[in-house]
Amino acid sequence: MHDLPQLITYADRLAGDIDGVRRLLDGPLDGAFGGVHLLPFYVPIDGSDAGFDPIDHTAVDPRLGDWTDVTRLGDGRRVMADLIVNHVSRDSMPFRDWLAHGDESAFADLFITPENVFGSVPTPAQLGTIYRPRPTPVVHDVEFADGSVRSVWSTFTHDQIDIDVESDAGWQYLSTILDRFAASGIELVRLDAVGYAIKRAGTSCFMIPETYAFIDRLAGAARSRGMDVLVEIHGYHRDQLDIAARVDRVYDFALPPLVIDALTTGDDTPLRRWIAMRPANSVNVLDTHDGIGVIDVGVDQRDPMRSGLLAPDRIDALVEGIHDRSNGASRLATGAAASNLDLYQVNCTFHDALGRDDARHLAARLIQVMLPGIAQVYYVGLLGGTNDLDLLARSGVGRDVNRHHFTGDEVDTALDSDFSRALVDLLCWRSTHRAFGGSFELVDAPAGSLRMRWTNGDSIVDREIDLTTATVTIHAD
Numbered sequence: 001m002h003d004l005p006q007l008i009t010y011a012d013r014l015a016g017d018i019d020g021v022r023r024l025l026d027g028p029l030d031g032a033f034g035g036v037h038l039l040p041f042y043v044p045i046d047g048s049d050a051g052f053d054p055i056d057h058t059a060v061d062p063r064l065g066d067w068t069d070v071t072r073l074g075d076g077r078r079v080m081a082d083l084i085v086n087h088v089s090r091d092s093m094p095f096r097d098w099l100a101h102g103d104e105s106a107f108a109d110l111f112i113t114p115e116n117v118f119g120s121v122p123t124p125a126q127l128g129t130i131y132r133p134r135p136t137p138v139v140h141d142v143e144f145a146d147g148s149v150r151s152v153w154s155t156f157t158h159d160q161i162d163i164d165v166e167s168d169a170g171w172q173y174l175s176t177i178l179d180r181f182a183a184s185g186i187e188l189v190r191l192d193a194v195g196y197a198i199k200r201a202g203t204s205c206f207m208i209p210e211t212y213a214f215i216d217r218l219a220g221a222a223r224s225r226g227m228d229v230l231v232e233i234h235g236y237h238r239d240q241l242d243i244a245a246r247v248d249r250v251y252d253f254a255l256p257p258l259v260i261d262a263l264t265t266g267d268d269t270p271l272r273r274w275i276a277m278r279p280a281n282s283v284n285v286l287d288t289h290d291g292i293g294v295i296d297v298g299v300d301q302r303d304p305m306r307s308g309l310l311a312p313d314r315i316d317a318l319v320e321g322i323h324d325r326s327n328g329a330s331r332l333a334t335g336a337a338a339s340n341l342d343l344y345q346v347n348c349t350f351h352d353a354l355g356r357d358d359a360r361h362l363a364a365r366l367i368q369v370m371l372p373g374i375a376q377v378y379y380v381g382l383l384g385g386t387n388d389l390d391l392l393a394r395s396g397v398g399r400d401v402n403r404h405h406f407t408g409d410e411v412d413t414a415l416d417s418d419f420s421r422a423l424v425d426l427l428c429w430r431s432t433h434r435a436f437g438g439s440f441e442l443v444d445a446p447a448g449s450l451r452m453r454w455t456n457g458d459s460i461v462d463r464e465i466d467l468t469t470a471t472v473t474i475h476a477d
Helices: 011-015 018-026 067-073 093-104 114-118 168-183 209-223 237-244 255-265 269-277 312-325 329-333 358-370 389-395 398-402 408-415 418-432
Strands: 006-009 035-038 056-060 078-084 087-089 139-143 149-153 160-162 188-192 228-231 249-252 282-285 374-378 439-443 449-456 459-466 471-476
Touching: 006 011, 006 018, 011 018, 018 035, 018 067, 035 067, 035 188, 056 067, 056 168, 067 078, 078 168, 087 093, 114 149, 149 160, 168 209, 188 209, 209 228, 209 237, 237 249, 255 269, 255 282, 255 312, 255 358, 269 439, 269 449, 282 358, 312 329, 329 389, 329 398, 358 374, 358 418, 358 449, 358 459, 358 471, 374 418, 389 398, 408 418, 449 471
Parallel strands: 006 035, 006 374, 035 078, 078 188, 188 228, 228 249, 249 282, 282 374
Antiparallel strands: 087 160, 139 149, 439 449, 449 459, 459 471
């Protein structure tokens, strides 16, 4: 069977709970998706990072259901779940036990300290070599029950405490989660934040050679349990090519900015260049629970001499264009305006990033589903959702602008819109047309147009998109 589209969603923000997601997929979305990526559903779903800071990674938040509901969701479709590799919540039982008992804790070896990495207290210069996804310090002090103070490693926020994945305790922790996934019928595992998991003094501590070896080991552990592996890495585009050769799936994070660039400038050159080199085993995204990545099309942050897919001034124009088309909403949610500043993304719904232009958005989705790989559609994008400024104002978290909590009535209204009906029809077409089980070709086309073709015997799909007008020409079907 060829790659089928996949829904990516929070259970509570789309359908109330896990069984509600199943009812949507079996009901109005029937035939559109062959899989679902259920974003963190562990205890708790409402921590400081929307579930990516688990207190208990092996427990389903009871507000969403239980593991039986997860298994039932996988009836007739593939379910993907997140293995949050790098860290746990500061409120997790293991971390609290370590604070309470220090080196006597059974979990003392689970956590990594800067002294573990550097051999002594690191200097500011040593810490300065570390690649940072957030502006907060990578280490911070915590107080133990006996009054002593130690530094811990926090790659993302001080609420997320890094674990030592190379220790026996760290490996056992990850293995236990994989066992729980396998027992519940999960077939795909996303390795979240794995690029930061290995720390070495004098390096960037991001995607270093030892990281690749660790990914190989962890992927092998997942595969031995019958699960495929998706690696989540934001970074230089050639890193994705390297990773793609080692695991089952990689994200195409370069696609969203390149598609927006093509559809707003009318210039097909950067997008065509990427399509010619991108890995075929990609998960094709336009929007996700995070923002629209720009680091993925830029120069290598570790070696600026390695050029990106877009020139720096063109990236600046891309970002400013998103801010303009969203009437400044994305500017409010991005950069210093957002309390959880991410250094590599613009926080905005995809619909707003294209100025709420239905035709242009559907043209972007056509590009997404025509490319080799799994077309993964975010729940907000599926419903043509717009920036949630009220939620942003309440939480102060930039990414919440693209994480709306839909009511049942809002879902029904959205699915009845011309835009969502057309998108669901497009996904059903992608899921059922025989041509997509064959071979892909990027066809020569006039400048400013993008033409793609799939051929499977006498079954052919051939589409040409005028990037300036967002009109589509059907050459074969």
